[in-house]
Amino acid sequence: MDDDIKIGVYVCHCGHNIADVIDVEDVAQRARKSGNVSVSRDYVYMCSSKGQNLIKQDIMQLGINRVVVAACSPRLYEQTFQNVLRESGLNPYLLQIANVREQCAWVHEAGLQATEKANRLVHGAIRRVSHHSPVEEQSVPVFPATLVIGGGIAGIQAALEIANSRHVVYLVEREPSIGGHMAQFDKTFPTLDCSACILTPKMNEVSRNPYIRLMTYSEVTDVSGYVGNFAVKVKRKARYIDEDKCVGCGICQEKCPWSTASEFDAGLGMRKAVYTPFPQAIPNIPVIDRERCVYFLKGKCRACEKVCEAQAINFEQEDMYIDLQVGSIIVATGFDVFDPTPIVQYGYGRLPNVFTSLEFERLCSPSGPTGGQLKLVSGRTPESVAIIHCVGSRDKNYNAYCSRVCCMHSLKYSHLFKEKTGGEVYQLYIDMRCAGKAYEEFYERVQGEHVHFIRGKLASIAAGVTDAEEDNLILTCEDTLLGNLINISVDMVVLCVALEPRHDTEQLSHILRLGRSHDGFFLERHPKLDPVATMSEGIFVVGCCQGPKDIPDTVAQASAASARALAMISKGKMEMGAITASVDEVVCSGCKVCNALCPYSAIFFDEISNVSRVNQVLCKGCNVCGAACPSGAISTRNFSTIQILAEIEGVLA
Amino acid sequence: MSFEPKIIAFLCNWCSYAGADLAGVSRSKCSPNVMSIRLMCSGGLEPAFVLKAFKEGADGVLVCGCNLGDCHYVDGNYKTLMRMTLLKKLVKQLGIEEERVRLQWVCASCAEDFVQAVNTITNDVKALGPYTQIKIEAEAETSRI
Amino acid sequence: MALITPFQEAAALVREAGGLELDQCYQCGLCTGSCPWNLVREFPVRKLIHQAQLGVIDFEAEYTWLCTTCRSCVQCCPRGVDIIDIMKAMRRVVAETGVSKVPDSLWLAVSNIAGSGNPLGQPAGQRGDWATPPTKKAKTDSGILYFPCCIPAYEPRLKKVAQATARILEAAGVDYKILPEVENCCGESVRKSGHENLFQSLAQKNMQAFSNAGINKIIVNSPHCYDTFKKEYTELGAEFKVIHIVQYLSQLIDEGKLKFSTEVKKKVTYHDSCYLARHNGIYDEPRHVLESIPGIEIVEMPDIKENTLCCGGGGGRIWMDTKKNERFSDLRLQQAKNVNAEVLALSCPYCMLNFEDSLIDFQGAVSMEIKDIVELVCEGIA
Numbered sequence A: 001m002d003d004d005i006k007i008g009v010y011v012c013h014c015g016h017n018i019a020d021v022i023d024v025e026d027v028a029q030r031a032r033k034s035g036n037v038s039v040s041r042d043y044v045y046m047c048s049s050k051g052q053n054l055i056k057q058d059i060m061q062l063g064i065n066r067v068v069v070a071a072c073s074p075r076l077y078e079q080t081f082q083n084v085l086r087e088s089g090l091n092p093y094l095l096q097i098a099n100v101r102e103q104c105a106w107v108h109e110a111g112l113q114a115t116e117k118a119n120r121l122v123h124g125a126i127r128r129v130s131h132h133s134p135v136e137e138q139s140v141p142v143f144p145a146t147l148v149i150g151g152g153i154a155g156i157q158a159a160l161e162i163a164n165s166r167h168v169v170y171l172v173e174r175e176p177s178i179g180g181h182m183a184q185f186d187k188t189f190p191t192l193d194c195s196a197c198i199l200t201p202k203m204n205e206v207s208r209n210p211y212i213r214l215m216t217y218s219e220v221t222d223v224s225g226y227v228g229n230f231a232v233k234v235k236r237k238a239r240y241i242d243e244d245k246c247v248g249c250g251i252c253q254e255k256c257p258w259s260t261a262s263e264f265d266a267g268l269g270m271r272k273a274v275y276t277p278f279p280q281a282i283p284n285i286p287v288i289d290r291e292r293c294v295y296f297l298k299g300k301c302r303a304c305e306k307v308c309e310a311q312a313i314n315f316e317q318e319d320m321y322i323d324l325q326v327g328s329i330i331v332a333t334g335f336d337v338f339d340p341t342p343i344v345q346y347g348y349g350r351l352p353n354v355f356t357s358l359e360f361e362r363l364c365s366p367s368g369p370t371g372g373q374l375k376l377v378s379g380r381t382p383e384s385v386a387i388i389h390c391v392g393s394r395d396k397n398y399n400a401y402c403s404r405v406c407c408m409h410s411l412k413y414s415h416l417f418k419e420k421t422g423g424e425v426y427q428l429y430i431d432m433r434c435a436g437k438a439y440e441e442f443y444e445r446v447q448g449e450h451v452h453f454i455r456g457k458l459a460s461i462a463a464g465v466t467d468a469e470e471d472n473l474i475l476t477c478e479d480t481l482l483g484n485l486i487n488i489s490v491d492m493v494v495l496c497v498a499l500e501p502r503h504d505t506e507q508l509s510h511i512l513r514l515g516r517s518h519d520g521f522f523l524e525r526h527p528k529l530d531p532v533a534t535m536s537e538g539i540f541v542v543g544c545c546q547g548p549k550d551i552p553d554t555v556a557q558a559s560a561a562s563a564r565a566l567a568m569i570s571k572g573k574m575e576m577g578a579i580t581a582s583v584d585e586v587v588c589s590g591c592k593v594c595n596a597l598c599p600y601s602a603i604f605f606d607e608i609s610n611v612s613r614v615n616q617v618l619c620k621g622c623n624v625c626g627a628a629c630p631s632g633a634i635s636t637r638n639f640s641t642i643q644i645l646a647e648i649e650g651v652l653a
Numbered sequence B: 001m002s003f004e005p006k007i008i009a010f011l012c013n014w015c016s017y018a019g020a021d022l023a024g025v026s027r028s029k030c031s032p033n034v035m036s037i038r039l040m041c042s043g044g045l046e047p048a049f050v051l052k053a054f055k056e057g058a059d060g061v062l063v064c065g066c067n068l069g070d071c072h073y074v075d076g077n078y079k080t081l082m083r084m085t086l087l088k089k090l091v092k093q094l095g096i097e098e099e100r101v102r103l104q105w106v107c108a109s110c111a112e113d114f115v116q117a118v119n120t121i122t123n124d125v126k127a128l129g130p131y132t133q134i135k136i137e138a139e140a141e142t143s144r145i
Numbered sequence C: 001m002a003l004i005t006p007f008q009e010a011a012a013l014v015r016e017a018g019g020l021e022l023d024q025c026y027q028c029g030l031c032t033g034s035c036p037w038n039l040v041r042e043f044p045v046r047k048l049i050h051q052a053q054l055g056v057i058d059f060e061a062e063y064t065w066l067c068t069t070c071r072s073c074v075q076c077c078p079r080g081v082d083i084i085d086i087m088k089a090m091r092r093v094v095a096e097t098g099v100s101k102v103p104d105s106l107w108l109a110v111s112n113i114a115g116s117g118n119p120l121g122q123p124a125g126q127r128g129d130w131a132t133p134p135t136k137k138a139k140t141d142s143g144i145l146y147f148p149c150c151i152p153a154y155e156p157r158l159k160k161v162a163q164a165t166a167r168i169l170e171a172a173g174v175d176y177k178i179l180p181e182v183e184n185c186c187g188e189s190v191r192k193s194g195h196e197n198l199f200q201s202l203a204q205k206n207m208q209a210f211s212n213a214g215i216n217k218i219i220v221n222s223p224h225c226y227d228t229f230k231k232e233y234t235e236l237g238a239e240f241k242v243i244h245i246v247q248y249l250s251q252l253i254d255e256g257k258l259k260f261s262t263e264v265k266k267k268v269t270y271h272d273s274c275y276l277a278r279h280n281g282i283y284d285e286p287r288h289v290l291e292s293i294p295g296i297e298i299v300e301m302p303d304i305k306e307n308t309l310c311c312g313g314g315g316g317r318i319w320m321d322t323k324k325n326e327r328f329s330d331l332r333l334q335q336a337k338n339v340n341a342e343v344l345a346l347s348c349p350y351c352m353l354n355f356e357d358s359l360i361d362f363q364g365a366v367s368m369e370i371k372d373i374v375e376l377v378c379e380g381i382a
């Protein structure tokens, strides 16, 4: 073996913890006999400062250049001992730990067998450490701008937090205006604040803040690079309206002769082919919908052009692609609502007066299609409503998860219905989930408003026949507390539909290289300890794109992620993991087997030299590529093939 | 003296190694015949490691990774799953009994799963007796799946 | 308070049959709400499930025998509980342990099957009589078996369906055989009513007979035979293919092997049987066959395809008495009448028995032809 290698072995007693089960002296003694071991000691607490000093002294005085510590799990003290090496002028990766506490002394009875196992583990570590070489830790500079994708309340909050600390934010929103779902609501639980009253000021702030570059009617089409330095391509769809010239007078919308169903009104109201989704839109600049505009469809009209005094209409505009450079990305794309049409028993789309929750929000809203009056399709005011929980949620046939906000907005609807009509309200629920500050209190308050709570899942809705000008709706369901099947006759039904992952989540997850959890939402790095970061360094997920949640939780997450982005900016650089894979270009045969395997797309193929290469910043060191390379060309630092083979040899010798 | 097998366990760093540590922290007892080697991910297990272990005199090999869906590296353990199927076939062709190779998912809080896997493979291998090397010498050097 | 039940061990068997999903039931009551029984009488499905969860089952209750295994509840259960499995387990416990009594009429049908291989108690030797004129017995070494189901083999009305089937197969030039001497009831209702051992022995006998005769494909009239052969026999190791006659007809039509020559000028509505539509997702083929018959106008009832309304005959119910005002088939017949159909087309022998009964229940208030699809096809090729 290599003469230059001088190994020091340090066996810890851990008080009685290890020493009572394993003959530590024997372990130290036997280690001494192995090749390349220059010194071997046992000590009562290796991790104490005295223990640490023993190692330091040996390194400095005896010229020890590889260290084996036989002690507790590397998951606990590896960093401590790495620091000992660092402080003694050795590269911290010239260390190997033999876990003789958790995985030996603590799981075995005292005796020969336990000692024999400890000896083997130490021997494996000795063989392995001979093959260790210094590993350099790397860091990358952070570009001080941030991209926020999605301009709902989550994206708005994140953008404002960052911009208010005077760093540039690009806020990319797909729709003509920011605001997201919250802009569609009338009131918000549990306080019943008017949604617009609390949201509009924030939207205005976004438009005024000089650090925010707002891009609406835009989408991210490509992301490359990595943490600290992402290159982003944004597609800005042509508005056909010159943003600099438009004064937001709205005359074009007024005069446009072509109408279509308004997405913002959940299809209940109409909008023009040239439109802003709602009066408080930010920016207050319309877009011409080329799918609906008759000029684009048939080549004739241009009525808007004639009436626009500012001469802002420009039919020649084209889609534009813009390149951005950012250090981190906050994803805030929100949710879609479940379409209940497949549940044919509920008759959505077939029976008039069966609405979704989002439609009900629009019916309640003063800016909605009925001016905030609750009306049946016939125009009559309903005298009764049934509010159905868990439509498409908590149901293995659709979405197994709970959508978290529906119990609460159902209560909100009960209150609003009572307030607006004084009619009867039936809530059909499975479990009432009102966990949140002041939520249970809100439940109590609504109970006090004489709402009928029926515990059971709605089975079906049928059109009943009455003398009135329109049919009422007959609901069938078991009241599980009574234990009886009951029929309820109501004028109106509200289906509280599930919050689902955006339909294009899959596509975005490819662009951003993000994982998704079983339910289809974006996957966070850790469900409890890191719920806003992702496995892609520098990319965060906030709000409902990570999973259903209410506005308070959404805002909290958005603020948390912006703090993380700001922390990176203020530090100026990011430390990267040292354990990464690399390709030996001489050995690589250019077969590309590894390219598709990497979960982080860190491997790219160099067509000129005909070899694969690993991007050191993206790689996280799992060695999935190394295990597959048929030429054995890939090696992961500190977990290289040679090192592991040596450890196997040592343990079994 | 009774036959005491030597078994190597390859554990991924994130779940399985933590699960094995937890077995110690909760003072569960398991057979001392299994020695673990830490990998970053079970998906980084090179088939050569397993063959090497047999070549160096191991009587059995245990491979542990996170539960499916929980791999720290997104889907490394699905690759483990596929590779282990192939590996078991290869091992069989080399004349090694399939039972000497075992795959077990062990989550970070699943100490008992780890203890059980350790005891099961120890008992299985004890029942089979020591592994006597047949063809592996030549194959181990060349075969990488 | 501890839960006390007289038949702890029996209840434990039911719990086991429900598996993990039984524990996951969150008592929403959707099963009760979707069960057709609750259109006509009380049947507290959710409560039975809860009793099974807790192991406090009243085996003596009439409820044990109600489920028609129509699968409405299983199809929509949000927690994936296989309610039918639990119902079957309750019956099996009764049948095997005697904690309570099997209803007499069901007992009779099951004993008949045990004795003579068919629920009607007809002599085994006469199983092939339907095939004497006008059809000739197909004697070939074909691997295709036509298995008519016990009812079409013996029951006078249904015999016509078997005969029509044979006629069509011959017209299309299909080389097939029949095995009346050796075949037995498939055992569907036997198993659904809890008589597991008898089912096993029937299945073994049939599988042996089929394999001795070199059968690799079976054509059936009954969706119940279809389901049992396809799922349960296969689980027991059977290797033959099964095809329901409507699927086969649809294929023959597409291949141009079945040509229609006569117009059948009728307004037809099709009743999906639970076992074709809900259990096996087969609802396009029967409609395709009907559409292909010249002259036929199809009208649809409200509850169709996988949301069909059960006739009430599954799960062994066909052999049990159902009170006059509790028959689902009456409701269904009314639906057919409401859409002004002249013919109610079927593809299941049980449905046929039930609807013929319902016609009698209505005492002339409804005039409707009840026909199997094969009979309509037969008219079209005449």
Ligand SMILES: Cc1cc2nc3c(=O)[nH]c(=O)nc-3n(C[C@H](O)[C@H](O)[C@H](O)COP(=O)(O)OP(=O)(O)OC[C@H]3O[C@@H](n4cnc5c(N)ncnc54)[C@H](O)[C@@H]3O)c2cc1C
Pocket (backbone or CB within 6 Å): A149, A150, A151, A152, A153, A154, A155, A172, A173, A174, A175, A178, A179, A180, A181, A182, A185, A187, A188, A189, A190, A218, A219, A220, A332, A333, A334, A335, A337, A357, A358, A361, A405, A409, A412, A499, A502, A504, A508, A542, A543, A544, A545, A549, A550, A551, A552, A554
């Ligand atoms: C009917 C209903 C009532 C509710 N009532 C309440 C309530 O009273 N109180 C409460 O606290 N919570 C309520 N909630 C929950 C609340 O809606 C959410 O907590 C909140 O809207 C989440 O905000 P978000 O920004 O994450 O998502 P969203 O509001 O969905 O915003 C996402 C934004 O991203 C944009 N976007 C999507 N994809 C892309 C893309 N690829 N590129 C660019 N932009 C994109 C969208 O256009 C949208 O503007 C309710 C939910 C529903 C369904």
Ligand code: SF4
Pocket (backbone or CB within 6 Å): C024, C025, C026, C027, C028, C029, C030, C031, C032, C045, C046, C049, C073, C076, C077, C078, C079, C080, C081, C083
């Ligand atoms: S439908 Fe399913 S979850 Fe609901 S009560 Fe019935 S068995 Fe339980």
Ligand code: SF4
Pocket (backbone or CB within 6 Å): C031, C034, C035, C036, C037, C045, C066, C067, C068, C069, C070, C071, C072, C073, C074, C083, C084, C087
């Ligand atoms: S299978 Fe049909 S009859 Fe049986 S309980 Fe379910 S819905 Fe009722």
Ligand code: FES
Pocket (backbone or CB within 6 Å): B012, B013, B014, B015, B016, B040, B041, B042, B043, B064, B065, B066, B070, B071, B072, B073, B076, B077
């Ligand atoms: S990290 Fe445990 S299997 Fe991949």
